[in-house]
Amino acid sequence: MMTKSIASFLLGTALAVTTAGAAFAQDKTVKIGALSDQSGLYADLGGPGSTLAAQMAVEDSGLAAKGWKIDIISGDHQNKPDIGTAIARQWFDVDKVDIIVDVPNSGVALAVNNIVKEKNGVYINSGAATSDLTNAQCSPNTVHWTYDTYMLAHTTGQALVKAGGDTWFFLTADYAFGAALERDTTSVITANGGKVIGGVKHPLNTPDFSSFLLQAQASKAKVIGLANAGGDTTNTIKQAAEFGIVKGGQKLAALLLFLTDVKAIGLETAQGLNFTETFYWDMNDQTRAFSKRFAEKMKSNAPPTMVQAGVYAGVRHYFKALESLGGNPHDGAKVVEKMKSMPTEDDLFGKGEIQPNGRTIHNAYLFEVKKPSESKGPWDFYKLVGTVSGDQAFTPLSESKCALLKK
Amino acid sequence: MQALYAQLLVGLINGSFYALLSLGLAVIFGMLNIINFAHGALYMMGAFVAYFLLNNDYLSIGYWPALIVAPIVVGIFGMILERTMLQWLTGLDHLYGLLLTFGIALIVQGVFQNYFGSSGMPYAIPDQLKGGMNLGFMFLPIYRGWVVIFSLVVCIATWFLIEKTRLGAYLRAATENPTLVRAFGVNVPRMITLTYGLGVGLAALAGVLSAPINQVRPLMGADLIIVVFAVVVIGGMGSIMGSIITGFALGVIEGMTKYFYPEASNTVVFVLMVLVLLVKPTGLTGRAA
Numbered sequence: 001m002m003t004k005s006i007a008s009f010l011l012g013t014a015l016a017v018t019t020a021g022a023a024f025a026q027d028k029t030v031k032i033g034a035l036s037d038q039s040g041l042y043a044d045l046g047g048p049g050s051t052l053a054a055q056m057a058v059e060d061s062g063l064a065a066k067g068w069k070i071d072i073i074s075g076d077h078q079n080k081p082d083i084g085t086a087i088a089r090q091w092f093d094v095d096k097v098d099i100i101v102d103v104p105n106s107g108v109a110l111a112v113n114n115i116v117k118e119k120n121g122v123y124i125n126s127g128a129a130t131s132d133l134t135n136a137q138c139s140p141n142t143v144h145w146t147y148d149t150y151m152l153a154h155t156t157g158q159a160l161v162k163a164g165g166d167t168w169f170f171l172t173a174d175y176a177f178g179a180a181l182e183r184d185t186t187s188v189i190t191a192n193g194g195k196v197i198g199g200v201k202h203p204l205n206t207p208d209f210s211s212f213l214l215q216a217q218a219s220k221a222k223v224i225g226l227a228n229a230g231g232d233t234t235n236t237i238k239q240a241a242e243f244g245i246v247k248g249g250q251k252l253a254a255l256l257l258f259l260t261d262v263k264a265i266g267l268e269t270a271q272g273l274n275f276t277e278t279f280y281w282d283m284n285d286q287t288r289a290f291s292k293r294f295a296e297k298m299k300s301n302a303p304p305t306m307v308q309a310g311v312y313a314g315v316r317h318y319f320k321a322l323e324s325l326g327g328n329p330h331d332g333a334k335v336v337e338k339m340k341s342m343p344t345e346d347d348l349f350g351k352g353e354i355q356p357n358g359r360t361i362h363n364a365y366l367f368e369v370k371k372p373s374e375s376k377g378p379w380d381f382y383k384l385v386g387t388v389s390g391d392q393a394f395t396p397l398s399e400s401k402c403a404l405l406k407k
Numbered sequence: 408m409q410a411l412y413a414q415l416l417v418g419l420i421n422g423s424f425y426a427l428l429s430l431g432l433a434v435i436f437g438m439l440n441i442i443n444f445a446h447g448a449l450y451m452m453g454a455f456v457a458y459f460l461l462n463n464d465y466l467s468i469g470y471w472p473a474l475i476v477a478p479i480v481v482g483i484f485g486m487i488l489e490r491t492m493l494q495w496l497t498g499l500d501h502l503y504g505l506l507l508t509f510g511i512a513l514i515v516q517g518v519f520q521n522y523f524g525s526s527g528m529p530y531a532i533p534d535q536l537k538g539g540m541n542l543g544f545m546f547l548p549i550y551r552g553w554v555v556i557f558s559l560v561v562c563i564a565t566w567f568l569i570e571k572t573r574l575g576a577y578l579r580a581a582t583e584n585p586t587l588v589r590a591f592g593v594n595v596p597r598m599i600t601l602t603y604g605l606g607v608g609l610a611a612l613a614g615v616l617s618a619p620i621n622q623v624r625p626l627m628g629a630d631l632i633i634v635v636f637a638v639v640v641i642g643g644m645g646s647i648m649g650s651i652i653t654g655f656a657l658g659v660i661e662g663m664t665k666y667f668y669p670e671a672s673n674t675v676v677f678v679l680m681v682l683v684l685l686v687k688p689t690g691l692t693g694r695a696a
Contacts, residue, residue, distance in 0.1 A: 040626070041525060041526075041626075044525050044526040200665075207621055211414055211417045211662050214545060215410070230526070231526060235621060238529070238621075242539070243548055244538075264526040268531065299521065300524050
């Protein structure tokens, strides 16, 4: 009796060890889900371009030649958190997705963040802005790659306050992202001796801003802070020009502006705007080479935005972690831990690291939009005016409220 | 108080777009009994035609000619739609027309989005209408002033054409009793096609007008059309004057909301729609179906 139970116990453990070992060493399948706004106001800055970036990361990793089987599926969250979470759940439960990438729109991003944690997947967010992803709502399964509201506030925002813009009026997109960006910028403004004298919260995807712009104009604030993104920002800037806001002496702070937005506004109207990004296609030979390959595959022949570049770099880093693990353990927290333990380095963002709270740290660049006469090509839009090192631009760990740091 | 005047005026500007679009819808519904869900897509096409006219390799046609050319081009596209598809729905339930035009809208938007992405293209304000004037209580961009005046004129002209001229009388008669009007030797099908072209042309005209204000982008109509339908429902389906007045009025109400409670500015129109439907299901000026 005794011997039998010991034997079966041993057999059982042995079996368990071998099967686990086999799954660990041999499982080289990965399924990537690119979740984005595929058709709405954020589709050009993420969308199909982000899926393409993930595909290029798969190709460039060379893993297929080493026997890996990697699939990519994409989904359209339509900027609605309920749709985003439904897709994420289905991907994990039915499609057996390992990793979700991109997810612009902070509202959707935060909702998906919870699902990925619950399902123990991997979440490389590139498109969303809210700094909450690595702060109050941080998760052991999440890496926030490209940028966040804290960074935008401490680069563009700070530069403007220091240049004398000490009174602000906010035009804020009325959801998680706008609120986070306004909050983070406000704390920078007050810390630097400035004051917020008013603001308007507008619905996401507003075609006409004239009413809000009139209120901003009447406030007499020196700086009008645009805590919105994508189509909302382009419409605001365009219509602000119509109402003579900049000519009247007020400054527009485009806190978040993407390459595709500048294209949509046109250099004539956008020239002179200051803003911050962590990637621009025309930085060096590597970024140009990648962007050329990328643009050739895009229907619009557009070079990558920083969000799309972030998807590429994030997925490449994820593969590095999987390779060093020797296979895909299908254990999100474990993979993310590995990612954090390895320094990041790629052609697009250079050297960096992922902090324990999931925040990727790399340089941020202050740009100015070129005059039409300075632009030499269809996407030659930016002038580099300054570089902020990653530790200056992003939330210092001492300020982070992330629960992961308390261990 | 000054701020209030400014908001009134801004509301009037948005109201002009609502009025132009709902007018086209009302004309089409009144004469053809079709709920034209493709209206937003056709509005978008109008803006794109203006964009293509200006930005092509052959001849650069500016804003002013585009005001005439774009509605004609899109109007012809509309008439082809009517001839090849919509005319087969005569006499069927409204739902069929709604579904067909909704499908057309999705296809047209999808095709444009495939080629032009979603951020859209810039279209500059014509030189003659650049700048603005200080009205004391606000800075009015000249272009916006132009939009209000021009769309008012177009709206009234359309109303006059349909309600006061002989041609309009034929049209109205043809909707009441097509067989009888035919017996008088009037080519009713052709008249219907032309009417659809007119309604579509109005949408395209609104598209050209809005190109310098908004981005020329594939979804510009989709974002607007739902509001415009609410306007039409409030004004009363098929009522020409009703849709013009409601269009301007709702623009103003929406503008006020943007001032007093901006968070609700994209829902206020629908709240009003519900209220009107509860009290007067045929709309403010509508006739019973």
